[in-house]
Amino acid sequence: MRDAFANDLTAIGAENEKVVLLSGDIGNRMFDRFKEAAPGRFLNCGVAEANMIGLAAGLAMQGLRPVAYTITPFITMRCLEQIRVDLCYHDLPVILIGVGSGLGYAELGATHHSLEDIACLRALPNMIVTAPADPMEVRAVFRAALKADHPVYMRIGKKGEPNVHQDVPDLELGKGITVRKGTGVCLLSTGVVLPVVLEAADLLVKRGIQPTVVSMPTIKPLDTGLIGSLLPDHPVVATIEEHGLAGGFGSAVGEWWIDSGVTGNRLIRFGSSDSFLTYSKTVPKARAHFGITAEAIADRTANALGDRSAA
Amino acid sequence: MSATASASPSAGPLGAGPLDLTVDEMEATARRVRGRIIQMSHGAGAHHLGSCLSCVDILITLYWRALRIDPASPEAPDRDRLILSKGHAAAALYAVLSARGFFEDAVLDTYNGDGSKLMEHPTPGLAGVEAATGSLGHGLPISLGLALGARIKGKDTRVFTVMSDGECNEGSNWEAAMMAPAQSLSNLTAVVDFNKWQATGRSREVLALDPLVDKWRAFGWAAEEIDGHDMAALSQHLAAKAGDDRPRVFIAHTIKGRGVSFMEDDNNWHYRLPKAEDVEAAERELGLR
Numbered sequence: 001m002r003d004a005f006a007n008d009l010t011a012i013g014a015e016n017e018k019v020v021l022l023s024g025d026i027g028n029r030m031f032d033r034f035k036e037a038a039p040g041r042f043l044n045c046g047v048a049e050a051n052m053i054g055l056a057a058g059l060a061m062q063g064l065r066p067v068a069y070t071i072t073p074f075i076t077m078r079c080l081e082q083i084r085v086d087l088c089y090h091d092l093p094v095i096l097i098g099v100g101s102g103l104g105y106a107e108l109g110a111t112h113h114s115l116e117d118i119a120c121l122r123a124l125p126n127m128i129v130t131a132p133a134d135p136m137e138v139r140a141v142f143r144a145a146l147k148a149d150h151p152v153y154m155r156i157g158k159k160g161e162p163n164v165h166q167d168v169p170d171l172e173l174g175k176g177i178t179v180r181k182g183t184g185v186c187l188l189s190t191g192v193v194l195p196v197v198l199e200a201a202d203l204l205v206k207r208g209i210q211p212t213v214v215s216m217p218t219i220k221p222l223d224t225g226l227i228g229s230l231l232p233d234h235p236v237v238a239t240i241e242e243h244g245l246a247g248g249f250g251s252a253v254g255e256w257w258i259d260s261g262v263t264g265n266r267l268i269r270f271g272s273s274d275s276f277l278t279y280s281k282t283v284p285k286a287r288a289h290f291g292i293t294a295e296a297i298a299d300r301t302a303n304a305l306g307d308r309s310a311a
Numbered sequence: 312m313s314a315t316a317s318a319s320p321s322a323g324p325l326g327a328g329p330l331d332l333t334v335d336e337m338e339a340t341a342r343r344v345r346g347r348i349i350q351m352s353h354g355a356g357a358h359h360l361g362s363c364l365s366c367v368d369i370l371i372t373l374y375w376r377a378l379r380i381d382p383a384s385p386e387a388p389d390r391d392r393l394i395l396s397k398g399h400a401a402a403a404l405y406a407v408l409s410a411r412g413f414f415e416d417a418v419l420d421t422y423n424g425d426g427s428k429l430m431e432h433p434t435p436g437l438a439g440v441e442a443a444t445g446s447l448g449h450g451l452p453i454s455l456g457l458a459l460g461a462r463i464k465g466k467d468t469r470v471f472t473v474m475s476d477g478e479c480n481e482g483s484n485w486e487a488a489m490m491a492p493a494q495s496l497s498n499l500t501a502v503v504d505f506n507k508w509q510a511t512g513r514s515r516e517v518l519a520l521d522p523l524v525d526k527w528r529a530f531g532w533a534a535e536e537i538d539g540h541d542m543a544a545l546s547q548h549l550a551a552k553a554g555d556d557r558p559r560v561f562i563a564h565t566i567k568g569r570g571v572s573f574m575e576d577d578n579n580w581h582y583r584l585p586k587a588e589d590v591e592a593a594e595r596e597l598g599l600r
Contacts, residue, residue: 020460020463040463041463043459043494045490046486046489046490046493048486048487048489048490050448050452050482050483050486051452051455051483051486051487051490052452053452054449054451054452054453054455054456054483054487055452055453055455055456055459055487055490056456057442057452057453057456058452058453058454058455058456058457058458058459058460059456059457059459059460059463060456060460061392061441061442061453061456061457061460062456062457062460062461062463062464062466063388063460063464064460064463064464066456081446082449082452082483085443085446085449086442086449086452086453089435089443090435090442090443091435
């Protein structure tokens with residue numbers, strides 16, 4: 001995923017002289033080609049994220065298109081107030097890329113996990129919050145973000161995430177992508193957890209349920225039009241994210257759900273609980289620790305649908 | 312009466328000023344600006360009067376002698392930039408911007424009023440305000456980006472930041488202080504309004520601020536101490552471009568509450584509001600009555 005980003009950035013940066021890449025002292029070799037393609041437009045800002053965000057604001061005020069990149073907790077929560085004031089208050093077109101989001105760096109310890117970043121950035125006025133699912137969505141979201149007139153946060157995985165889409169999807173910020181069309185159960189997925197959700201969909205098919213699967217690369221603004229249109233045919237709606245249940249994608253859907261007075265449908269949220277993961281685990285086991293598995297998703301949604309059918 | 316018409320000040324409204332003021336005329340403008348700030352604080356019930364009065368001479372010198380700007384064209388892409396990082400001195404910035412011709416003097420009367428763009432800390436979208444500040448430690452990193460952006464775009468633009476000594480508490484400044492020399496940003500100049508106070512104590516005592524000029528030198532800046540109320544010296548230093556490839560910082564020794572004897576170096580005026588009789592006494596001292 002990060003390689004897809006680096007390759008796309010190099011191609012775009014070579015042509016678009018406004019693009020300036022800021023790195024928080026990571027990914028140095030990864031950006032060698034960008035440095036060649038865009039001389040003078042790569043800045044290693046060191047391990048100094050507060051300054052990096054202010055600097056990005058200054059570049060944007062000069063009409064440039066800065067793209068700031070480092071590990072997710074450090075480019076979001078470390079410098080949250082800089083993001084709020086320098087980027088959001090001024091409504092500047094700066095792109096923030098967080099790498100290894102969610103549990104992507106599960107083995108590195110909770111300092112490197114990011115299960116609160118969506119909650120934090122979603123609360124900031126003017127900020128667009130995105131979480132592409134695969135390398136193809138990364139390309140699509142990044143291209144759309146470069147055309148946005150607002151700050152954009154893109155939370156991406158690390159390395160080796162499989163392609164779900166065959167091609168770069170035709171994507172507009174704020175719109176979901178229907179991956180699979182069914183009925184009964186609707187699985188709304190954001191970010192790199194999409195393959196797990198598709199696996200859950202296969203398990204549901206084995207149980208006689210043909211679920212709809214939607215990838216939601218944009219969390220804010222939320223594609224409420226799409227979700228609303230799915231409610232009549234889907235008594236059970238689930239949100240799945242590699243992020244805390246407090247304030248994340250599921251919360252965003254839940255807020256809209258309450259505000260629009262949805263009744264008759266059931267909403268089930270999958271995400272991490274109110275705790276730090278303090279034991280070393282692989283990514284799949286870290287997800288399982290928080291109940292984010294294909295089996296759990298299939299079980300809980302099928303049971304909810306069964307309950308409703310029985311009622 | 313125009314702010315520039317005479318060296319003898321009056322309490323009348325401020326007008327637009329040209330760039331060719333003598334030092335005497337700039338000092339007269341400074342007295343009028345100080346009087347206006349005190350009126351604004353009184354009228355609006357807005358704090359930070361002492362912090363405003365300490366940086367008036369620095370701001371006037373920058374706006375009249377250093378910055379290449381056109382108040383009629385505040386968004387001109389190639390303009391020089393000034394960020395008031397000590398955003399709590401917004402009233403000083405507003406009064407100086409108005410005196411320099413960015414907006415009418417009457418606009419100052421809306422300060423802190425319902426629906427006004429003149430909030431107690433600078434807001435985006437007001438002519439002449441380059442960045443919203445008020446949260447400390449933001450101006451220098453943004454200025455660094457402006458200076459780098461100018462270089463990337465091949466512009467011969469200068470960028471100035473006016474910050475407070477108390478603000479030097481913020482770690483983000485020292486992140487920026489390490490990066491600016493690494494990028495050889497000689498188009499960046501910081502001015503520290505060293506009035507020796509922060510909100511609740513002596514800035515030398517709250518945190519270990521001294522030796523301030525040596526700290527900046529150690530970080531790789533061309534650092535000099537100057538008298539922040541000597542407009543002739545300020546003009547000479549701030550108008551001149553850098554002599555080498557280092558960013559520059561001036562540690563400007565100032566007096567909090569400068570210009571009004573009963574406010575000078577009295578930190579109560581960080582939060583105290585002037586009563587009508589205080590305004591009158593101050594105007595008398597400033598020669599405005």
